[in-house]
Amino acid sequence: MLRLGIKSLLAHKVRFALTASTIVIGVAFVVASFVTADSLRSGFDQLAEDINTGTDYTVRGELPFGEITEATAPAVPAELVDDIAAVDGVEIAKGGLFVDGVIPVDGNGEAVTTFGPPVAGTNWLEDESLSQFYLMEGRWPVGGGEFAIDITTFEDDGYDFELGGTYQIVTPTGPREFTLTGAAQFGFPENAGVGAIFSLFDTATAQEVLGFPGEFTVISVRAEAGADIAELQTRIEAVLPDGVEVITAADSEEEFSDATETFIGPFQTILLVFAFIVLFVSMFIISNTFNIVLGQRVRELSLLRAVGATPQQVRRSVLTESAIIGIVASVAGLGLGMLGALGIKSLFNALGASLPEGSLPLTLRTVLWAVAVGVGFTVLASLVPAIKASRISPVAGLSEGTTSEERASLGWKRLVSGGVLLVVGLVLTGLGLFGDFDGATPQLSTLGAGAAITFVAVSVLSPLVARSVVSLLARPLQWIMPISGRLARANAARNPRRTSATAVALTIGLALVTMVSIVGQSLKVSFGDRLASAVNADFIVSVNTQAGLPKTLSSDIRAAGIGTPVGFDFDLVQIDSSGADVQATVVQSTLTAASVSDLDAVVDIGVTEGTLDGFDPQTGLLIHSNVAGDEGLALGDEVDLTFVSGDRRTVTVTAIFDGSAFWSNWIIDSALYEQVATTAFDDIVLVRSDIDDPEAARAAIDEVMTGYPQAVLEDRQEFQESVESSLNTVLVLVNVFLGFALLIALIGIVSTLTLSVFERIREIGLLRAVGMTRRQMRRMIRWEAAAVSLYGAVVGVVLGGAFGMATVAAIPDDIIDTVSIPAAQLVLFLVISVAFGLIAALFPAFRASRMNVLDAIADE
Amino acid sequence: MSVAAPPTHAAARAVAATKIYGSGDTAVRALDAIDVTFEQGQFTAIMGPSGSGKSTLMHCMAGLDRVTEGQVLIGETDLSTLSERDLTLLRRDNVGFVFQAFNLVPTLTAIENIMLPMDLAGTAGDSDWVDEVVGATGLADRLKHRPSELSGGQQQRVAVARALAGKPQVIFADEPTGNVDLNTGAEILGFMRNAVDEMGQTIVMVTHDAVSASYADRVVFLVDGQIVDELADPTPERIRAHMNQLGA
Structure with a gap:
């Protein structure tokens, strides 16, 4: 049976390579994340x-x-x-x-x-x-x-x-x-x-x-x-x-x-999450490939059964085949992963982090993980196809033709099992988003499991609707290209299960991309709204380094008579409100220090109770209504603050505000903070200009800033743009990683289509015989792929849209309070997906068009 | 070129058509300098034992394959001068096909299959003619069905209709009744006979069955890549007699 598995693999090298390549990429991700993290650790x-x-x-x-x-x-x-x-x-x-x-x-x-x-x-x-x-x-x-x-x-x-x-x-x-x-x-x-x-x-x-x-x-x-x-x-x-x-x-x-572990750890985790996404998507591709190939090998398998192979032996031969793919892919993935780790390190260094010199340590743990992940995912993916193959009857080959037009079981069984999975997936996802958790790990695990189960549910349910949805989506094809389009549409819809399995990889990738883009867009819009409604400052002075801006900058701007500058300093503080309420506990939070008397000039914090008038810089405290509720604090309550310098101060709540802003929930005056601070920096300085002409105001601030070359001056528009652009950088980075999932989807389309073309060899021969030109043939196959891609993409965008909106709803209002759907971007995703399908089909279409007509029609 | 002006009544003909597979010692002459003409409005059967080259002749005549030497002409077009693309267009516009099995595209309905060559050409075809052909199939009420919903005989009738619909110069049929029972076979052959008699079509059919061949106007016998005999107005008995003679 082992020999049979190897023989079968060698007989189908292209298919084998395509299947393995998806796992190679996943394993490489795992290896790269371990090796890079290990290398950083040993270096530090x-x-x-x-x-x-x-x-x-x-x-x-x-x-x-x-x-x-x-x-x-x-x-x-x-x-x-x-x-x-x-x-x-x-x-x-x-x-x-x-x-x-x-x-x-x-x-x-x-x-x-x-x-x-x-x-x-x-x-x-x-x-x-x-x-x-x-x-x-x-x-x-x-x-x-x-x-x-x-x-x-x-x-x-x-x-x-x-x-x-x-x-x-x-x-x-x-x-x-x-x-x-x-x-x-x-x-x-x-x-x-x-x-x-x-x-x-x-x-x-x-x-x-x-x-x-x-x-x-x-x-x-x-x-x-x-x-x-x-x-x-x-x-x-x-x-x-x-x-x-x-x-x-x-x-x-x-x-x-x-x-150092505080950034190496999350970095490794993030890479592993992407690795998991890639491997998860690969599983669908592998499972699909095995299904199709075993379907085509019905004759061979039934012959094996007829001459005395037991179902267990058939099953074992399939699993052996997948295990060999897994092992080969793991080894290749190890190599690619080492290269990836090298690339990541040079990327970091190119970005300015001169990381410690150090080899790329390939530990036994990394190797074991690579093999376990590579073999594990491949074998797991081939489990269902293997069981199906073992159920092939010894006479199946006698009755059935060369091709097995799989008929998806489109019945109640699929509907019920898919429905149950969907409910479980959505409940877990909801729990992950809205539930209370101790720490990020259990929350993200619940969320991840929920999303994964939802995707599996979608892949189970998808064949039920694939035929009608694909037909609908691909309808315009036959208006543009009467015959190639009609055939492409029919081919895309003819085998709902295969179409679904091919499309699901793209669905997952695009759902994640869509989700990220909705959350990102909502974040940008919420930020912009807040900037517009709550910020009165004309200019924002910030700095790239963590230390901040010297406090002298504020006083210099003020001295130059430009207007009202307010420096904000954020620091860690320990808050003990037990004096007010026995229930309250000591909390650690971020404290904002700013000149409260000037606050109104630059921001509108939205005071709901009390007043800023007559604020005593030495004893006053402003709190957000959220913490007022959480800590049971009211106006006039006394709160003990312990600063990182070890100094303690007792302050009194003099106003409660509810503006959702960029600062923390606790605000004290900078005059008090100066006495207890361990550093003398502001994190950001907002300036309300008294000079009417914005250009003149800018020139005046620029003049002051010559003494602070590290400071960056932006007006409101520029500030919003730079915040958006740094957010965009993160989004692009995430999308680049998710791009690997899309790459897997692309490979999946290539692989499935190649197999489908092989399966439909006689049909292709017939079409060529009755006068279909090679160009028409290529067009037919390309647009079939485009239709399948579009289907996967549409489902992905819908699913991702739902995920995205749920995520936005789960994020606190003071971070995101507006849902914004980047419609143009989503349409672009769909267009790109169609292009994806067209590209994926290049090779299969070429093969189909080059097929010898006589060989094709003579194929028995 | 020493080709005489082609007679206007020839739908297709081969001139010293030779097909050699392989080379050197292993070369096989599948067609050995065959000269044959298929007249317009005639139903010709090509017969011969297995390996006689009858399918190769058909493939070469139909533009599915190329001869090694000699010429094949459809109407007045010399196929050897055509590019791969022009050959495809010639098949689409001037040649009809009926295969033994797998004649229809499973994703298209019966009428879509019939219209396939014209749709590929992007032309509407002669709608009166198409109506006539469709009427002759007796499948007017099944046109919206897919091949999987039709019987074997019905599928072959759709295939013949598809071959006829584009009014090709010539229709080639490869064992069109090979996969159906006797009654259905008779029905299909009758339909083809009718297409020649009533509609003036030209059909060339490869078969090994004497009864099928007896529907033709003329039978050409092929052995070892050469035409060895011909028979006009055949009956099954006369064909069998000839076959026995050749086999002996």
């Missing part, structure tokens, strides 16, 4: 180890709550360095500063920024081994007028930096001029800098320009040789004041690795 682990070499402990301010990745810990006093150095067993202790948002400007006046990683200022440590930096070029900077830059930026051809040159650096204390003396490498020389950009100063200069006089953000400590690490940690702890912690090098490595 190596980096963490390198930068901690020579450092045994790190002393730093303790966050009262939250993770070090979410917030900036408070600084520690400089005197602590001496206290620690004096601890018995400590060889050396050095204070360091690490402040994000320190932006160098190159020789061309261009600000050096990133799309995410820090652009930081730091001090170099006199101790080589304690330092995380290694001097590569020039010398270390000394005194207030010098700086060094990280080697990656120094060597980047996109920037113009030369040793000895004088450059502006925008620091939290304002823009200043420095002379470049050297270039240093973060971590070991062979490590890249993970995309971060560093400006290095000597310690005194760093403290002054970074805004931490007499303070450090971190103290690095090395123990004397032979010291007991745990015991010494306790003794260091003893000299530390409250709110300062000491962690070992091992702890900080783990912390670093946890921090």
Whole structure:
């Protein structure tokens, strides 16, 4: 039976290759996601180890709550360095500063920024081994007028930096001029800098320009040789004041690795989700291919049965065949996946993330997953066809002709089983969208399972309507092309089950694309509406880097007499409202700090209770009506806020608002926040201009902004466009991945059509004999494919539309409050699908048109 | 070219038509310099034992296959000068076909099958003529049915009607009764005979059955790719006698 399986495969190489290719792509996705993630992990682990070499402990301010990745810990006093150095067993202790948002400007006046990683200022440590930096070029900077830059930026051809040159650096204390003396490498020389950009100063200069006089953000400590690490940690702890912690090098490595995992993990998960989508779609293609091929092999299989093969042996031969396909596809997928991982890494690096050097680790786990997924999905897909094949009677071949025009069982059984699946799928989908879950994983799993079952249900139900719907959709064909069109339409509708199975791959791909585009469009429209109705500002100043804009920008704009600028700073806060309500718990949330007295000038937050008049900057709090309800808060209630600096303040609810806006549910005044903040940055600055002429206003702000080259000035229209364009980038990325599902669908159409053409060889011969030209033949087959594609696409768009609207409904109103259907885009999807079908049919149509007429009609 | 002006009454003819399959030692002469003329308005049967080349002759005469040497003419058109595309158009416009089985496109109705060559040409055809042909099939009430809803005999009658509908120069039929019972066969042959007598059509039929061949005006006997004998106004008995003679 094994030999039979292999023989059968070798006899049908093209079919085998097409079937396998769909699985190859799926497996490649799985492999690429594992390998890329593993490579990133090992690279970052190596980096963490390198930068901690020579450092045994790190002393730093303790966050009262939250993770070090979410917030900036408070600084520690400089005197602590001496206290620690004096601890018995400590060889050396050095204070360091690490402040994000320190932006160098190159020789061309261009600000050096990133799309995410820090652009930081730091001090170099006199101790080589304690330092995380290694001097590569020039010398270390000394005194207030010098700086060094990280080697990656120094060597980047996109920037113009030369040793000895004088450059502006925008620091939290304002823009200043420095002379470049050297270039240093973060971590070991062979490590890249993970995309971060560093400006290095000597310690005194760093403290002054970074805004931490007499303070450090971190103290690095090395123990004397032979010291007991745990015991010494306790003794260091003893000299530390409250709110300062000491962690070992091992702890900080783990912390670093946890921090990197916060983006590697989701990245891997997202790739695996796409891998699953691709494999899921492939299953339909494989199942369909096996069904058709086994249908064509009825004679052979019944002969096997007649000469004594048991049903089990027939079944096993089919499953063996699919297992071999699975194994071959897994191996090919491993190779393709490695290439994919290489591609993803170069893509990241091209985008500016200089990822750590590292091989592409192919672990045993990855290989096992690849094989399990490849073989598993293929065998699973061939299970139903295998069972059907085993039921072929020994005399079936005697009565039946060469072709088996499958008649779909279009009865009650299909309707009931499909209906039940549909209900289960929709209920799970609804539950996933609207239900309460502990965390994203169970929610997304429920949603995914619901969607998958819905798609299976659609594929079960589809044959019931395929004939009539395809006939309807393809009707225009016979008006345009009388005979080819009529035949194309009839062929597309003649075998509802095959049409459905072919179309379902496209249905799934297009449903997902449609859903994404509806959610995206609704998000854009909701955002635009909110911008139009709630924002009064004329200009928006934002920044690409995470650190934000120096607070001085606001005051400079105000000083220039342009109008009213309001800076918004978002930070983590812990809120204890138990004073007001015993039921209430301590919650952690995002807090907005802004100048409340100027708020009206730039935004309309929609105050529903209380008033902003007479707001006390030191004790006032504005809350959104949502949290007022959730936390049981009313006007006049007192709330305890704990900031990441460890400071606590009691504030009073003075107004409740319900405007759905870009800020958080909790707003305090920036005057209060300045006293407790660990950083001095605004995340965004809105400006209400007093200058009537927009061009003049812009010019005036531009003038102020020359000191802040990292800032981006946009009017409302431009701001909306740039938000939309970054959203579009995400949508395009998602669609590129979903494009792989569509590619699988394309392969499916090619494969099914090739088999159908082979099956209809006599009909094709007849048509050619009675005078159908090759061109008419190709046209007939192309448009058959187009009709099948259009059917799949229409079902997909309808299904995706429903999913999309449900998703929009499930997303809270303060994010999306308007459903918007991108009709033109959906029509475009349908047109593209038709084009898809036409392209998929090129090869089968060519084959059919080249078929020898005599061979075709002589085929017995 | 040394071809004499073609006689106007020839619907199709072969001049020294030779068909060789393979090459070298394995070459097989399926047709060996055959000269044959099929007159307009005549019903000709081609007979011969298996492997005699009768199907090859038909395929070559009908433009489904090409001769290796010699000429085949439909009306006054020399098929060897035609491109693949022109050959297809010639089949569509000037030749009718009836095969042993699988004559009809399963997705088209009976009338759509009948109109197929004209639809492929994008012409309406001669509607009076089509009505006459359809009337002669006796299937007026079944025209909207698909082939799977028709009996074997009805399917073959639709196939003959399809061959007739375009008023071709000549109709080639390959064992048109091979797949039906005797009564149905007689019905189909009667229909074909009628098409020649009443409608003035030209039919060339390949068969191995003496009774079928007896419906023809003339029987041509083929052995080893050569025409060995001819018989006018045949009866089954005379045909069998000839066949026995040839076989001996």
